[in-house]
Amino acid sequence: xxxxxxxxxxxxxxxxxxxxxxxxxxxxxxxxxxxxxxxxxxxxxxxxxxxxxxxxxxxxxxxxxxxxxxxxxxxxxxxxxxxxxxxxxxxxxxxxxxxxxxxxxxxxxxxxxxxxxxxxxxxxxxxxxxxxxxxxxxxxxxxxxxxxxxxxxxxxxxxxxxxxxxxxxxxxxxxxxxxxxxxxxxxxxxxxxxxxxxxxxxxxxxxxxxxxxxxxxxxxxxxxxxxxxxxxxxxxxxxxxxxx
Amino acid sequence: xxxxxxxxxxxxxxxxxxxxxxxxxxxxxxxxxxxxxxxxxxxxxxxxxxxxxxxxxxxxxxxxxxxxxxxxxxxxxxxxxxxxxxxxxxxxxxxxxxxxxxxxxxxxxxxxxxxxxxxxxxxxxxxxxxxxxxxxxxxxxxxxxxxxxxxxxxxxxxxxxxxxxxxxxxxxxxxxxxxxxxxxxxxxxxxxxxxxxxxxxxxxxxxxxxxxxxxxxxxxxxxxxxxxxxxxxxxxxx
Numbered sequence: 001x002x003x004x005x006x007x008x009x010x011x012x013x014x015x016x017x018x019x020x021x022x023x024x025x026x027x028x029x030x031x032x033x034x035x036x037x038x039x040x041x042x043x044x045x046x047x048x049x050x051x052x053x054x055x056x057x058x059x060x061x062x063x064x065x066x067x068x069x070x071x072x073x074x075x076x077x078x079x080x081x082x083x084x085x086x087x088x089x090x091x092x093x094x095x096x097x098x099x100x101x102x103x104x105x106x107x108x109x110x111x112x113x114x115x116x117x118x119x120x121x122x123x124x125x126x127x128x129x130x131x132x133x134x135x136x137x138x139x140x141x142x143x144x145x146x147x148x149x150x151x152x153x154x155x156x157x158x159x160x161x162x163x164x165x166x167x168x169x170x171x172x173x174x175x176x177x178x179x180x181x182x183x184x185x186x187x188x189x190x191x192x193x194x195x196x197x198x199x200x201x202x203x204x205x206x207x208x209x210x211x212x213x214x215x216x217x218x219x220x221x222x223x224x225x226x227x228x229x230x231x232x233x234x235x236x237x238x239x240x241x242x243x244x
Numbered sequence: 245x246x247x248x249x250x251x252x253x254x255x256x257x258x259x260x261x262x263x264x265x266x267x268x269x270x271x272x273x274x275x276x277x278x279x280x281x282x283x284x285x286x287x288x289x290x291x292x293x294x295x296x297x298x299x300x301x302x303x304x305x306x307x308x309x310x311x312x313x314x315x316x317x318x319x320x321x322x323x324x325x326x327x328x329x330x331x332x333x334x335x336x337x338x339x340x341x342x343x344x345x346x347x348x349x350x351x352x353x354x355x356x357x358x359x360x361x362x363x364x365x366x367x368x369x370x371x372x373x374x375x376x377x378x379x380x381x382x383x384x385x386x387x388x389x390x391x392x393x394x395x396x397x398x399x400x401x402x403x404x405x406x407x408x409x410x411x412x413x414x415x416x417x418x419x420x421x422x423x424x425x426x427x428x429x430x431x432x433x434x435x436x437x438x439x440x441x442x443x444x445x446x447x448x449x450x451x452x453x454x455x456x457x458x459x460x461x462x463x464x465x466x467x468x469x470x471x472x473x474x475x476x477x478x479x480x481x482x
Contacts, residue, residue, distance in 0.1 A: 008347035012336070019335045019372065080331035084388075087297045089320040090348050242301045242315065244260060 001093040009090075009098025010105075013072065017106065027068065028110055031060035032117040039122045046125070054126045054209030055178060055202055057114050058133050061107040061141035062201065066169055069103055069148035070161045077152070086241045095239065096232050099149060100142055107141025108134075127211025136208060139224045140201045144169075146231035147197075153238030172198035177206070197227035248311055250275040250396050250427030251296055256305035258291050265291045266450045268305070273429055273443075275395070278415075278422045280441030281431040282474070288450040289431040290328065293398050296429065297325040310395055321349060324389035328400040330381040334374040338365060338384050341373060342391065349392040359387040362417055364410060379405040386414075396427045403437065415440045438470045446474060453477045 017024055035053060042049040076082040085095065111134045118124040126133065151168055155161035175185070175193040182190050182199070193199045204220035207213065251273035258266040265288045273279045281289050294300035295307050298315025307314035310322055332341045342356040360369055363383040368376065373384055386402050397418075403411045415437075418428050422442065430441070438444055439458050446454040446461075454461055454477055458470060467473035 004350070005348055008344055012333070012340070012344045015340050016333060016335045079334070080327050080329050081333060083299055083327065084325070084331040085348075086299055087320060087323070087325045088345070088348050089317075089350070242299055244301050 001091045001097070005090050005094035006098045006101065009095055010101040013099055013102035014105065016072070017068075017102075023068070024106075027064050027106065028113050031057070031064070031110060031114040034060070035114065035118050035122060035124075039124075049122075050125045051206075051209070052178065053118060053122070053124045054133060055205035057111065057118050057124075058137040058140055058205040058208075059173070059178070059198070059202065060114060061110050061137045062144035062198065063165070063169055064110065064144070065103050065107055065141040066144035066148040066151075067162070067165055068106075069099060069145040070152035070155070070164060071158055073099070073149050073152040074155055074158060074161050078157075082239070083243075086239070092236045092239045096149065096236055100145060100232070103145040104138055104142050107138050107145075111137035111141070126209040128208040128213050132208040132213060132217070133205065136201070136204050136221070136224075139221060139228075140205075143197055143201065143224050143228045143231070146228045146235060150231045150235040150238065153235070169198075172196045175199065176202035178202055197224065200224060200227075249273060250310060251429065252306075252308040253292075253296075254306045256292075256295060256307060257303040258288075258295060258300060259303055260291060264450065266295070269450065269452060270305075271445060271452055271455055273427055273445075275427040276422055276425055277442040278418045278428045278430060278440070279443040279445060280438050281429055281445045281447060282435065282438050283433065283447035285433055287447045289433075289447055290400055291450075292447070293325065293400050293429065293431060297323055297398055299325075321392060322394055323396045323398065324392070324394040325398045326382075326386050326389045326400060326402055328404070330373075330378075330385040332373055332381065332384050332388060334381075335372065337370050337372050338376075338387075339369040341384060342388055345388040346391050351392045355391050359390045362390050363387045364413060379407075379410070382406075394426070397421065397429070399428065399430045401431055401433065403432065411437075435469075435471045435474060444470075446477060448478055 035056065038053055038056065039049055115130060115134050119130055151164045152161055155164060175189060175196055176198045182193050200220040200223040204217050207217050249272035254270045256266055256269045281292065283289055291300060295302055296309060296314055298319065309319055312319055338360065339356060342359055343353055346353055346355055360366055363386050365380065365383055365387065368380065373381055376384065382402065389397060403414055418430060422428055441458065443457055444454060444461055445452060461470065461473050465473040465476045467476055
């Protein structure tokens with residue numbers, strides 16, 4: 001792996017996103033729009049908005065980066081550019097880390113914008129530090145990207161890749177504790193939720209929002225990082241130089 | 245030819261989708277020459293090229309490229325492969341594409357201009373590739389392969405959809421590169437390009453039916469042109 005190839009790949013991915021202003025507008029604008037919607041759906045129930053809104057700021061990047069990364073990689077596979085890259089002096093790690101850096105940067109902008117809207121305009125009230133929410137949002141974006149890159153290997157078309165969102169992400173959102181506390185779930189579901197990375201991403205965010213920034217946040221952040229690395233390694237394993 | 249061949253293939257067997265695409269193929273390709281790989285579509289040209297650049301899973305046999313087994317990491321900077329469909333980023337400009345590939349190949353960005361000129365795309369550097377015509381897009385793809393002046397160029401139908409003037413120019417570029425000591429393997433399914441090659445490899449159903457310069461092929465088959473020569477060979481009386 002070389003810094004030069006990783007950086008060049010990051011710049012290339014950012015360049016592609018720059019040429020697609022509509023996608024960027026959606027990535028940057030939709031989370032704020034949804035938060036505004038949440039705010040008024042829960043008008044008069046500030047407490048609920050505060051409990052759900054804070055973690056949502058940190059979960060949006062997971063969802064958007066999952067989709068953007070899996071479609072970008074799928075395009076790379078279907079247009080033949082991946083095959084070209086595989087014949088060139090580029091380590092698979094350069095490609096994946098290049099993607100990771102680019103999407104982490106986009107996620108940082110997305111999370112900052114969403115936070116500005118949530119905490120500035122919508123008076124979202126959290127007890128913990130706002131920077132921690134933003135930092136966790138970036139970590140979740142990297143996790144979403146890593147899972148998106150990995151799952152894109154199982155899609156042959158963009159239609160299939162988009163379906164991975166409800167198939168792969170929605171169950172994690174249902175089980176992570178955001179909608180129903182995990183303790184209140186059927187034991188089987190609670191057991192399943194333990195192995196889903198988003199559960200720990202949500203726990204870290206809800207602790208940060210509640211101002212309970214203790215060792216559990218660090219442990220959860222470690223789990224997010226670990227799951228990202230595992231997904232990236234699995235993703236690298238799906239990038240074959242030789243294909244049938 | 246006293247030098248070691250640029251490509252040496254022995255008993256190569258490749259299966260794709262349960263079909264024996266290359267049932268046991270042996271050939272040599274030499275540096276300093278433009279070798280044409282000709283044959284109808286489905287004859288195994290692309291599979292053979294993929295095996296040479298080391299991205300094809302092969303059943304058995306050996307593929308040696310520049311003295312090393314195909315797919316050796318060291319070869320990735322010495323061999324360039326241009327696929328039939330342009331494999332460049334449609335949402336980037338010509339320059340952005342070539343700068344990216346130049347960075348991966350560790351060549352200075354100035355090489356981009358030389359590559360653009362070689363495929364006659366000056367004036368289009370700032371254009372997004374998606375907005376170019378099909379022929380222009382494949383030239384961008386070809387330009388990326390010329391960036392680091394590789395020792396072996398494997399080009400899959402590089403002249404499809406190009407006008408005659410441009411085709412002539414590209415073929416003279418190929419010969420220039422060959423005269424500089426490089427090896428070129430260029431596939432085509434149109435026989436009128438065969439006469440532009442130094443050596444011909446005629447492929448039919450995964451088997452080599454001829455491996456010689458165009459002149460000797462004509463002489464051997466007694467055909468008036470290469471089209472007829474191919475038909476004679478295909479009929480089995482070559």
